[in-house]
Amino acid sequence: WFLFYLALKSDEFDVLVVGGGATGAGVALDAQTRGLKTALVEYDDFSSGTSSRSTKLIHGGVRYLQAAIFGLDLEQYRMVKEALFERANLLNCAPHLSYPLPIMLPIYKLWQVPYYWLGIKAYDFVSGKRLLKASYYINKEQALERFPALKKDSLKGALIYYDGQHNDARMNLSIILTGIGHGVKAVNHTKVEKLLKDADGKICGAAVRDMITNEQYNIKAKAVVNATGPFTDSIRQMADPDAKPICQPSAGVHVVLPGYYSPSNTGLLDPATSDGRVIFFLPWEKMTVVGTTDASTPVTFNPMPTDYEIEFILNEIRGYLSKDINVRRGDVTSAWSGLRPLVRDPNKKDTKSLARNHVIEVSKSNLVSIAGGKWTTYRSMAEETVDTVIKACNLTPSNPCVTAGLLLMGAHNWYPLLHIRLVQDYGLDEDVAKHLSNTYGDRAFAVAGMCRVTGRRWPIVGHRLHSEFPYVEAEVRYAIKEYAMTAVDVIARRLRLAFLNTYAAHETLEKVVDIMAKELQWSNAERKSQLEAARLFLNEQMGQNARALSLSNVPLYLTHDEMKAVEEKFNLLDKDRKGHITVNDLRRHFKEHSQKIDELLLHELLNEVDLNKNGEIELTEFYQLYSGLKGGQISQNRLVKYLEEIQQTSAIPVFRSGGGV
Template sequence: MWRHFSRTQKVLASATIAGGVAGTAYYTHEQTRPRNAYLSALKHQDQASTLSSTVQKLLPRQVAFAEAVQQQQQLDKEDTWQAPSREAMLAKLKAGEEYDLLIVGGGATGAGTALDATTRGLNVALVERDDFASGTSSRSTKLVHGGVRYLQKAIMELDYEQYKLVVEALHERKVFLDIAPYLSSQLPIMLPVYQWWQIPYYWVGCKMYDLFAGREALESSYFLTRSKALEAFPMLKKDELVGALVYYDGQHNDARMNVALALTAAYHGATVANHCEVMELTKNEEGHVNGAMLKDTLTGDEWSVKAKGVINATGPFTDGLRKMDDKTNAEIVAPSSGVHIILPNYYSPQNMGLLDPATSDGRVIFFLPWQGNTIAGTTDSPTEVTQNPLPKEDEVQWILEEVSHYLSPDVKVRRSDVLAAWSGIRPLVRDPHAKNTQSLVRNHMINVSENKLLTIAGGKWTTYRAMAMETVDKAIEVFDLKPTDVCHTDKVMLVGSKGFSSTMFIRLVQEFGMDTEVANHLGNSYGSRAFAVCAIEDPTRLSWPNYGNRIAPNYPYIESEVRYAVRQEYACTVVDVLARRTRLAFLNAEAAFQSLPRVIEIMSEELKWDKTRQHEEYEKAASFLVTMGLAADRAGPATPA
């Protein structure tokens, strides 16, 4: 019977009987086409009838293998996908094509909306005046959370709106961790308890937090005795400590998550362009918004883009675009300032955060391990909207003082320990009856003006996807769009997620000879595309590690990341690289300042900058780093080597 089989059938049968997936994987490696062969064998019943009963029973498994191969081929396509250049994106914007949607704002909400719309089959353009995540979306607390604080209000005040916000956020938290596993993870957070009566109170709260998450809950919360709490967090103040509760939330790399959203939207067909400003909104004969006049902020070029609908997703700058539509539009955003500081990694264990739910003035403060350092914050106070807000010194001092209350007296928290500090502006939806910003709910608002400018405002990082889904639903209704698919962004894996494994750093170490810290960083920043980053440069050093020149001592960012950011991630300025492609500016402002000459040198090679542009980039980056905590006297005029 065997001699009657075709060559394809022989290979199929051998592969299936000898080892199933392993055999099929070898067959795939030999660049044959097993899926076609599998399906062909199934379609031709006369040939299939000649197979032995054993092989016939294995045919359903062959179909499964075929589907697995197809998924692997799709994965390979994603891993080797080259993002269209920024110049190509701008050329599409200038081509005169009418888009279904023009989305203004490249933060979490705007990028998420672009991804949602393009995966539904709509023709989408996304423009951002500065860079993806240049505003609020890169200045968050880095948590993916349901909101323990909102849960408390929901229970104590019987507030149904707060309850709905918590439940929605807990659902989105699980989706978040599923679609971007390399950029997000779960983090245990400790609530120290210094009075016995608080133990049942906090325990019930944590268990309700788990309960509201249902099947989508992370690890279960648990109680720690005093000794176990000190073992987990050795720097904790011992006096009067009676124990601690530990619950789980998510944590992520916010700016890189934002960049991944924009890249994934581009992968699915959206036109995305950073450093592209809306100068004015255009309107049709009926007075409805139908596009915008755009300006390339890097070259000064201006042109118009037409769209069936325009979405305003500009975060804190929402009211500015609304007034561009109509000067009489009421302001709907109440901006609130949140300051964070970065401390050395020895201030917190690398696997657990700390939450103080009741500070001296009632605000909540977090103390979290992040990217190898410790992030502490945040404040919450009214502010004015600015492009790069400065962290106020009194707020930095307040955070340091609150942190010191929870640490052992042996640990002296010094101002000089602050490696970086920044202020983020939260675009809270305005409530005219609210007495202060702390009572504003972090939910979102969708508004359509008389001239049909659709605005999405408010919300938080965790719920960006739900906000985007509602926004696109509303846009389809208002602008009479014809999508070809329904929303399925809860299953759309972000670029770099397919094929990611927490152990892939081992391959990076083995194949490229880099040290473990750099390999871990690359895997957790780029996912499966880390190999593409590494492939940019060949190892040239003879001593270990023989790959990866760092751009700053003690931090795992390497030179090939700068080149990759320019070639594949639309980085156009030094600040784009230091603040949002790498996170060095957020981790250590002085280290970022010291790296300027080398980063400028590399980007000049990639982008052909002349001396004038190099000096401009140096000065702009130095000024930006002052807003990140760099001493002002360090940012004076200098020559970028």
């Protein structure tokens, strides 16, 4: 890091990229491998915005091809063809992070069979030699065997086609790390405060601020690329205060459900939701990702899913799943909102319509802005952007574009059975070894080498961060080598726990912060600040607050006896019979049972149940909590879990133990 900062402050670069998402990372890698001296700055963390909040698909866009065929739209056809080429390239360049996924399109009306069959076969045809696997039709019985949770009524059969799936944030990071390996000077948590201009009014760099140390410095560059996604206009207006906005962000919400909602190897596509969109229902990281919605939204650094959007998605999937399955609000383990950077093309006279593809703009001051597009086509967008930069800023590359076919970090010596070597060489649990292999590729050996001895017969090494997930403590230490600077960087993007299960993320947070504090020599104040920021992130951006709102609308499902039992639990905490529970009551209860609970966590536990937000838990709120657990509006609650653990570990009285000997 120190060498990076020295270079950023003292060197002049050919290209400075602003934005560390997929597109910005791709531009930096492309420029550097052409022999252009390149730097990259990211305001938050690499992939902290839209690029980590996708549907996790690498796809050509089936619905775009449908529009191209029936609307005779050549632009859409070319867009699909380009995306299918890039899909194949990405699957080949990072096979440890990406893989083909069969997706089922259920059919409930006979006329849909030829209609969808023609569309899917056209998708195969356009894929050409890059076809992953040929699509095919299966009958009702085969569809239900493959996807048992599917609604049986009126089901005629299903089509199976193939697209790609990946770990988006890790893929983004892999592009960044590959760029760094080739010489890119990339830093995160660095804000561009001003664009620098020469005497002719041309941009020649940027004034930036390190958001960790608060240090300010200038970066000199012959060309600056604006790759900030939904924040495109804010950088454009730094270059030209009169620039008209071209970005119109759209929010897309996804929810995560337990893995048992979907088969481990087949996704589902709902081609026509009630609002005219498509919804994907996909297995991912042993969980189920469902999305997405589409609604105009103001630009924000902290997009939050609403309970309305979450319920909309749940209602849509209820229509496709068996009536025997109760799709519960409480089964949602995480939810997030991502901003799509939809843009108007400033180069066209019709500025009202949104561009279907990406847009590249060169301002009068030579700022090159790249906006729009899809995750799948990040590489071709980057190639086109660098071509534009070279022409607009008179740069002289030493090489042509080489990113098509360029292996990303971790891919060079990776093979599908690499996890077996990890088990044999290090004594890791098999699921941990598979996770390390599929996350770090051939770099998994470096992570395994950092794992510490467990002191047990098996596994020999690898202390888990959480019993239900394959993440290990060594990954937190390794994440710092991957430029993780905050606890959120780790739980959300180096590990994906925040996106998979917010409760598990909350439960591992203290351990993560303790490891980072030791490695980065954080003070107690910094440790506390990191915990607060991470908990706020989980609550606001990962759906916890939306869950609390849904709990406030829970009707009481409890019987008289159940209400009496809940009241007894309440009175164990409210010993002085005030009629409400405070943080002091929780602190006293845990202390009496020799449980050490962090002060911040105490406030978190109370806040999750405190629906009125008055700093107290009243009996009616306690009733609603347990009613929600019974009715399925919530699947778990941390306070209840802690209280049950205390009850289970309490000493057994002699009369119940049989007297003992």
